[in-house]
Amino acid sequence: MILAENLSKVFAMGENEVRALDGASFTIGGGEMVAIMGPSGSGKTTLMSIIGCLDAPTGGRYVLDGEPVESLGENELAAVRGKKIGFVFQQFNLLARTSALENVMLPQLYAGATMKERAERARKALERVGLGDRMDHNPNELSGGQQQRVAIARALVNEPSIILADEPTGALDSRTGVEIMSLFQSLHRDNGQTVILVTHDSYVARHTDRIIRLSDGRIVSDEKNPNPIKAGAPRPEEGIQ
Amino acid sequence: MLLSENFLLALRALKANTLRSALTMLGIVIGVATVVALLAIGNGATASITSDIEGIGSNLITVMPGRQTISMHNSTQTQTSYLYFSDYETLSKRVVSNVSGISPAFSSSYKIKYGSESFQVSVTGVTEDYFPVRSYDIETGRGITESDNDARSRVAVLGAQTAGDLFGNLNPLGKDISVNGVKFQVVGVLQAKGSSGFDNPDDVVLIPLETGYAKLFGSAALKDGKQTLSVILLSADTSEAVDSVIGQSEYLLRREHDIAPDEESDFNISSQADFLSAINTVTQTLTIFLGAIAAISLLVGGIGIMNIMLVSVTERTKEIGLRKAVGASKDQILLQFLIETMTLSVLGGLIGILFGVSIAWGFTILGLITSIVSIGNILMAFTFALAIGLFFGIYPAYRAASLHPMEALRYE
Numbered sequence: 001m002i003l004a005e006n007l008s009k010v011f012a013m014g015e016n017e018v019r020a021l022d023g024a025s026f027t028i029g030g031g032e033m034v035a036i037m038g039p040s041g042s043g044k045t046t047l048m049s050i051i052g053c054l055d056a057p058t059g060g061r062y063v064l065d066g067e068p069v070e071s072l073g074e075n076e077l078a079a080v081r082g083k084k085i086g087f088v089f090q091q092f093n094l095l096a097r098t099s100a101l102e103n104v105m106l107p108q109l110y111a112g113a114t115m116k117e118r119a120e121r122a123r124k125a126l127e128r129v130g131l132g133d134r135m136d137h138n139p140n141e142l143s144g145g146q147q148q149r150v151a152i153a154r155a156l157v158n159e160p161s162i163i164l165a166d167e168p169t170g171a172l173d174s175r176t177g178v179e180i181m182s183l184f185q186s187l188h189r190d191n192g193q194t195v196i197l198v199t200h201d202s203y204v205a206r207h208t209d210r211i212i213r214l215s216d217g218r219i220v221s222d223e224k225n226p227n228p229i230k231a232g233a234p235r236p237e238e239g240i241q
Numbered sequence: 242m243l244l245s246e247n248f249l250l251a252l253r254a255l256k257a258n259t260l261r262s263a264l265t266m267l268g269i270v271i272g273v274a275t276v277v278a279l280l281a282i283g284n285g286a287t288a289s290i291t292s293d294i295e296g297i298g299s300n301l302i303t304v305m306p307g308r309q310t311i312s313m314h315n316s317t318q319t320q321t322s323y324l325y326f327s328d329y330e331t332l333s334k335r336v337v338s339n340v341s342g343i344s345p346a347f348s349s350s351y352k353i354k355y356g357s358e359s360f361q362v363s364v365t366g367v368t369e370d371y372f373p374v375r376s377y378d379i380e381t382g383r384g385i386t387e388s389d390n391d392a393r394s395r396v397a398v399l400g401a402q403t404a405g406d407l408f409g410n411l412n413p414l415g416k417d418i419s420v421n422g423v424k425f426q427v428v429g430v431l432q433a434k435g436s437s438g439f440d441n442p443d444d445v446v447l448i449p450l451e452t453g454y455a456k457l458f459g460s461a462a463l464k465d466g467k468q469t470l471s472v473i474l475l476s477a478d479t480s481e482a483v484d485s486v487i488g489q490s491e492y493l494l495r496r497e498h499d500i501a502p503d504e505e506s507d508f509n510i511s512s513q514a515d516f517l518s519a520i521n522t523v524t525q526t527l528t529i530f531l532g533a534i535a536a537i538s539l540l541v542g543g544i545g546i547m548n549i550m551l552v553s554v555t556e557r558t559k560e561i562g563l564r565k566a567v568g569a570s571k572d573q574i575l576l577q578f579l580i581e582t583m584t585l586s587v588l589g590g591l592i593g594i595l596f597g598v599s600i601a602w603g604f605t606i607l608g609l610i611t612s613i614v615s616i617g618n619i620l621m622a623f624t625f626a627l628a629i630g631l632f633f634g635i636y637p638a639y640r641a642a643s644l645h646p647m648e649a650l651r652y653e
Contacts (some may be wrong), residue, residue, distance in 0.1 A: 049647040054566060075570040082568020089650065093563045097257055107567035109246070154567065 002028040002051065002162070007060035008217075009046050020046040021057070022217035028196065030161065033188040033228075035197045035205035038214035045166075047214065048198045052164045053081045065161055082111050086155025088165035092147040094139040100126060100150045101135040107158045125153040129183060145176035152183060162194045163187065169204055181207045182231035207231060244580075251581040258553075262585060265549045268542025269589030269626055270596060275535035276622045277597025277614070282604055283528030285612035290524060294517050300341075300480050301374065302487055304328075304473040304494070307508045322507035326468040331497050332475070336489045339482035340475055344370040347453060347462050348471045351421040353446060355407045362403055364420055364446045365471075366453030366462075374476040375442075382414045382429030389449040395456065397425040401433035402443035420446065423456055483512045536625070542589070543629035550582050550637035561641050562649025575642035582634025583627065590626030594619055 009021040021043045028034055038044040049055035050062060053069060056077065062070045069080055086107075094103045104122035113121070126135055129149040139147050148168060155163050165184065169177030185207060187193040197208060205211050207229050213221040255262040308319045329345035336343070348365040371377070372384045380401065389396055397418060404413050404427075413427045425448060434442045448457070454468050462469050475490065477483045487510050494508055554561070561574060569577075598619075601612035 045647070045651075052566070054647045054650075055645070075572060078565060078568055078570040078573075081566060085566075087566045093559060093566075093650065095560060095563070106564070110564070110568040110570070110573060158568070 001030050001065055002026075003061070003063040004051075005061040007047070007050060007057045007062060009043075009050065009055070010058045019217050021050070023060070024214070024217070024219050025060075026212060026219060026222060028194065030194055031188070031192040032210060033184070033195045033197075033208045034210045034212060035199060035208040036212050036214065037199060037202065037205045039200055041216075042214040043217040044198050044200075044214050046217075048164060048166055048196075051162070051196065052085050052087060053077045078110075082107060082158060084161045086158065086160040086163045088148070088151050088155050088163065088168045090167035090170040092139070092144075092151045092171070094147055094150055094154075096140065097138060099136050099138055100131060100142065100153075103139070103150055104153045104157050107154060111158055121157055122153070125157040126150070128156060129153045143176070144172050145179055148172060148176075148180050149183065152180075152187075156187070156193075162196060164196050164198070166198045167200070168197065169201075170199075177204070178232045185228075185231055203229075247577055247580045248584060250577060251584040254553075254581055255585060261549065265546055266585055266589035266592070268545040269539065269586050269629065270542075270593040272535060272539030272542040272629075273590045273593025273622045273626050274596035274600060275538055276532055276625065277594055277619060278600035278604075278612075279531040279535050280528060280618040280622075281597070281601035281612040281614040282610055283524065283531055284615060284618070285601075285604070285610045287521065287524040287528065288613055289611060290520055291517060294513060294520065300477040300483055301513045302475040302477060302483060302490070303509075303511050304332075304475070304490060305471070305509045305511075306469075307506060323464045323467075324470040324473060324508060325464070326470060328494060328497055329470060329473050331493055332473060332490055335493050336475070336486065338489075339478050339486055341478040342370045342374040342474075342476040344368055344374045344474045345450060345470045346371060346472050346474065347450060347458060347469065349458060349461055351446075351457070353403075353407070353421075354419040355416065358407050360403070360406060362444060362446050364448060364453075364457070366450035366458065367447050368450055371447065371474070374474045377434070377442075378432040380430045380432045381412075382427070384429055385447055385449050390451040393452045393455045394449060395423065395425045395452055396428045396449065398429040398431060398447040399427055400431050400441075400443045400445040400447075402441065403446060404430045406444075418446075420448070421457060480514070483514060487512060539625060539629055543586070543633040546582055546585055546630065547633035547637060550578065550634065551640065553581075554578065554637050554641045557641075558644060558649045558652040561644050562646050562652065565644070565646035566650060571642045574644075575638045578638035578641045579631070579634045582637065583630035586626050586630025586634075587623075590623050593626065594622060597622070 004027070005025050007021055007024045008019065011018045011020055024047060036044050036047060046055070050057050053064070056072065057070055060070065061068065064080065064084060067080075069077065072080065095106070101119065101122050104125050105118045108118040108121065123132075123135065126132055129152050131146060131149050131153065134142060134146060139150070142150065152163075163184070168184070169180050172180060181204065184195050184197070188195050195208070197204065199205055206225060208225060209228055210222070210224050212219055304324065306322050306324045308321060326345060329343070333343045344367060346365050346367050348363050350361055351364045352359055353362050353364070367385055368390055369385055369387050372379070377384075379398075382398070384398055385396070397420070399407070399413060407413065407418065408416070413430060416427050417424050418427060431443070431445075454462055475486055477486045491506065491510055495506055498507055500506060564574060598614050601614050604610050604612045
């Protein structure tokens with residue numbers, strides 16, 4: 001559950017001030033699937049940084065699961081990220097020369113789980129995204145879609161309250177993109193996982209229940225999407241459970 | 242997150258770039274190896290010089306002529322003073338306690354000849370006490386005796402090397418050698434002592450002192466009609482007695498030479514201990530100097546490590562961003578990179594120690610110098626490597642830890 005009130009972020013660029021975010025207010029309830037849309041320069045990356053606790057706002061209030069986080073220090077923010085946010089990036093950001101299993105185990109390294117717990121939970125997360133048979137493969141031995149699934153498994157492994165995906169289909173061909181969207185929809189529908197998609201692509205955005213549009217650091221619309229596009233069923237050989 | 246996990250993580254990161262890691266480590270390896278090897282060789286040299294000097298006789302006290310300051314009108318002049326045979330007689334009559342031997346000696350360099358072989362050698366006139374005082378042992382034949390001196394016999398005892406140079410494999414006993422044209426019969430050969438690096442105790446010719454005064458040294462051993470000496474050697478019976486013997490001798494000689502209480506002595510008395518400590522100071526300074534040079538190469542190695550780690554932080558900016566995004570705190574990133582640097586320097590240190598010890602052993606095996614590898618020096622070199630890792634690792638690790646997670650994630 002996210003409560004954002006009048007969030008702003010001002011960057012000092014030499015003598016000029018850039019208001020990347022200028023008084024954004026919204027709430028996102030648990031289990032929602034929301035898209036944050038906007039052209040580049042609209043402030044969506046800044047907003048994502050703040051929602052993901054990667055950065056602190058310069059003004060306003062941000063309450064995550066009842067805990068105000070706008071004034072937390074760097075190390076405390078890191079702890080909140082590890083516990084509550086699962087990130088999925090456009091470029092997957094997997095560690096090279098590191099197996100899928102170990103990539104998925106990474107967040108738990110910092111959460112302080114034992115080695116046994118880590119492997120167990122990482123295995124389950126990989127099975128959840130349909131990669132139970134690819135655990136020992138390194139990223140360079142996996143297709144783009146498979147790499148993004150590993151990244152999604154990594155986002156899921158700490159059971160975060162929010163999955164925050166930044167252009168998750170941006171580096172994939174349309175067919176694989178559909179599969180990834182379908183995976184997000186299934187996480188949302190079957191597990192009640194909160195999913196926030198940050199995208200400039202309205203087609204991707206229309207897969208969600210609600211679309212927040214940003215322009216020049218302000219929210220220009222916040223609408224329900226009553227008929228989300230249902231992503232095509234996955235190909236059987238890569239069957240998603 | 243456990244330290245051991247950090248260590249495994251570091252090993253993995255270093256393995257990902259094996260060649261680069263190895264080259265980076267090389268700086269530390271060479272530095273540590275040089276420190277270990279140079280200190281071991283330095284210590285070995287010190288020990289061998291020390292044992293040589295102790296071999297001469299550790300309770301040995303040497304009285305040598307000093308310098309005399311003479312005031313004339315407005316100018317002062319220094320000139321070499323003399324020790325006289327009478328000084329020896331005074332000491333041998335009066336210094337009674339704690340002395341196990343006292344021996345006068347006059348040395349000069351002469352050409353000695355046997356057959357077609359001839360050399361310039363130090364010829365020393367001695368009494369029978371010279372042998373125990375200098376810890377000389379007889380290999381074959383006999384030493385100089387009291388009756389040789391009384392009879393002014395033309396007999397000579399040769400050092401081991403002198404005998405070898407002059408006679409080769411022949412038995413020198415009974416042969417006549419010519420010293421500055423005077424014939425001497427060889428009656429004995431000394432046991433080899435080994436060179437101490439300053440004077441060679443095996444390259445000597447010893448003759449009776451009285452024979453020397455009468456037939457060889459001539460006016461070189463005379464000053465104002467009195468017989469002079471190059472040195473008076475005393476041997477204290479224990480090392481504790483050395484200072485007391487020095488004190489007695491100094492008192493007696495100052496009285497003998499009529500030296501006023503405020504004047505400086507015109508002779509020098511020194512013990513082997515003085516000599517040893519002087520030598521030790523020199524060799525220690527040398528060892529420290531060599532160690533310092535090696536330490537500079539360690540420093541250069543450390544700078545190499547820092548350089549590579551800074552490159553590595555830049556290269557891995559995205560990885561750092563990701564680690565931060567999945568919950569790594571600033572401190573955890575700092576620790577990860579610091580441990581990586583320290584792993585590099587500690588591994589380099591360990592390999593360097595192996596190399597350094599091997600080099601030191603190599604010197605020993607080749608017979609150049611018996612090096613001494615001490616645990617203390619190894620620990621010191623290791624600690625140094627560790628400290629270098631820590632010192633040069635902090636800045637790159639701090640750079641990594643300070644990266645803004647979002648900017649790091651978007652870094653291309």
